[in-house]
Amino acid sequence: MKPTIVITGAIPAVATSILSNDFEIVEHPPEGPRTEEELITMLAEADGAITRLTDPITRRVLQSNPTLQIVSNYAVGYNNIDVAAARDLGIVVTNTPGVLTETTADLAFALILAVTRCLIKADRDLRASGKVYWNPNGWLGHSLTGKTLGIVGMGRIGAAVATRARGFGMNVVYTRRRESDDAAAYGRKMPLDELLAVSDVISIHCPLNEETRHLIDQRALHLMKRTAFLINTARGAIVDERALARALATNRIAGAGLDVYEEEPAVTPELFGLDNVVLLPHIGSATIETRDAMARLAAQGIVEFFRGQMPANSV
Numbered sequence: 300m301k302p303t304i305v306i307t308g309a310i311p312a313v314a315t316s317i318l319s320n321d322f323e324i325v326e327h328p329p330e331g332p333r334t335e336e337e338l339i340t341m342l343a344e345a346d347g348a349i350t351r352l353t354d355p356i357t358r359r360v361l362q363s364n365p366t367l368q369i370v371s372n373y374a375v376g377y378n379n380i381d382v383a384a385a386r387d388l389g390i391v392v393t394n395t396p397g398v399l400t401e402t403t404a405d406l407a408f409a410l411i412l413a414v415t416r417c418l419i420k421a422d423r424d425l426r427a428s429g430k431v432y433w434n435p436n437g438w439l440g441h442s443l444t445g446k447t448l449g450i451v452g453m454g455r456i457g458a459a460v461a462t463r464a465r466g467f468g469m470n471v472v473y474t475r476r477r478e479s480d481d482a483a484a485y486g487r488k489m490p491l492d493e494l495l496a497v498s499d500v501i502s503i504h505c506p507l508n509e510e511t512r513h514l515i516d517q518r519a520l521h522l523m524k525r526t527a528f529l530i531n532t533a534r535g536a537i538v539d540e541r542a543l544a545r546a547l548a549t550n551r552i553a554g555a556g557l558d559v560y561e562e563e564p565a566v567t568p569e570l571f572g573l574d575n576v577v578l579l580p581h582i583g584s585a586t587i588e589t590r591d592a593m594a595r596l597a598a599q600g601i602v603e604f605f606r607g608q609m610p611a612n613s614v
C-alpha cells in the first residue's frame with residue numbers, strides 16, 4: 300500500500316507531481332489557518348504531512364495519529380511545530396531552508412526602501428489627487444547611503460540583506476549568537492542594545508523561539524534612535540506589536556515595515572491608522588520561483604524519508 304501524504308493547504312503543483320507515483324495524496328484547499336481540531340481530523344489517516352506555517356502542529360496534534368511519521372513544513376521557519384514533542388514521538392520534521400533566502404532579503408529591502416522613501420504614501424497621494432505636482436518639500440524620505448543597517452540575527456537571510464545594504468552604501472552591524480568568520484565579513488558584531496542605539500534601520504532575521512519572543516519590546520524600542528526604522532520579515536512575535544504601535548503613534552521611532560504579525564491572521568488595529576508603517580501580508584517568499592522551490596524541497600523531504608534516508612532538511 301502506498302503511504303498517505305496529507306497536504307494541509309494546496310501548495311504549488313510541483314509537490315504533487317513529485318509525490319503522485321509513490322504516494323496517496325490528500326490535498327486540502329488553501330484555506331486560512333487551521334485549528335488543532337481541524338488538523339487532528341485532517342491528519343487522522345496520514346503517514347506523512349506537508350504543513351504550512353499557519354498550522355499549529357502541537358503535541359496534541361502529533362499524538363493524535365500513531366501512523367504519522369514525518370511532518371514536512373512548507374516554510375523555513377518551524378515555530379508552528381512542537382519539535383520537542385515530535386522528537387519524543389519519533390516523528391521527523393523537515394523545513395525548506397536556502398531556497399527563500401534571496402527572495403526574503405529582496406522583500407526586506409523593498410520594505411526598507413518603501414518606509415525610508417515614503418513610497419506607499421506617495422502612491423496613495425497621487426491616486427487621490429489624480430495629478431503629479433513636483434513638490435520641493437513633499438514626500439521627503441531619508442537617504443540610505445552612509446547610514447547604518449542593524450541586522451538582528453545574521454544568518455543566511457540576514458547576510459543576504461547585508462549584501463544588498465552594501466550595494467546601497469550602508470554600514471552593517473549585526474547580532475548573532477555564534478561567532479562566524481563569514482558573518483564578520485559583512486560588518487561589526489555587537490550586543491543588541493548597542494545595535495539598537497547606533498542603527499538607522501534595524502532588520503530582524505532571527506528565528507522565533509522562547510529566547511526571541513518580544514526581543515523587541517518597549518524597552519528595546521526606546522533604545523532606538525527617534526529617526527530609526529524597524530523592519531520585520533521574520534516572525535511577528537519577535538516584536539511586541541502593541542508596544543511598536545505605541546512607539547509609531549508617538550513618533551518614538553520614525554517608521555516600520557512589517558511583513559509578519561504577532562498573532563496572524565490578526566493585526567494590531569492601531570497600526571491601520573498610522574502613516575509611518577507599511578503593512579504587507581506575509582509575502583516574504585512569495586515569488587513563483589521560490590514557492591515552486593519550496594514545494595519541491597518539501598516533497599523531497601517526504602521522498603527521502605520513505606526511501607529510508609534521514610531527509611537532508613530535517614531539523
Ligand code: DGY
Nearest residue numbers: 373374375376583584
Ligand atoms: C518561512 O518560510 O518561514 C516564511 O515565513 C514563508 O514565507
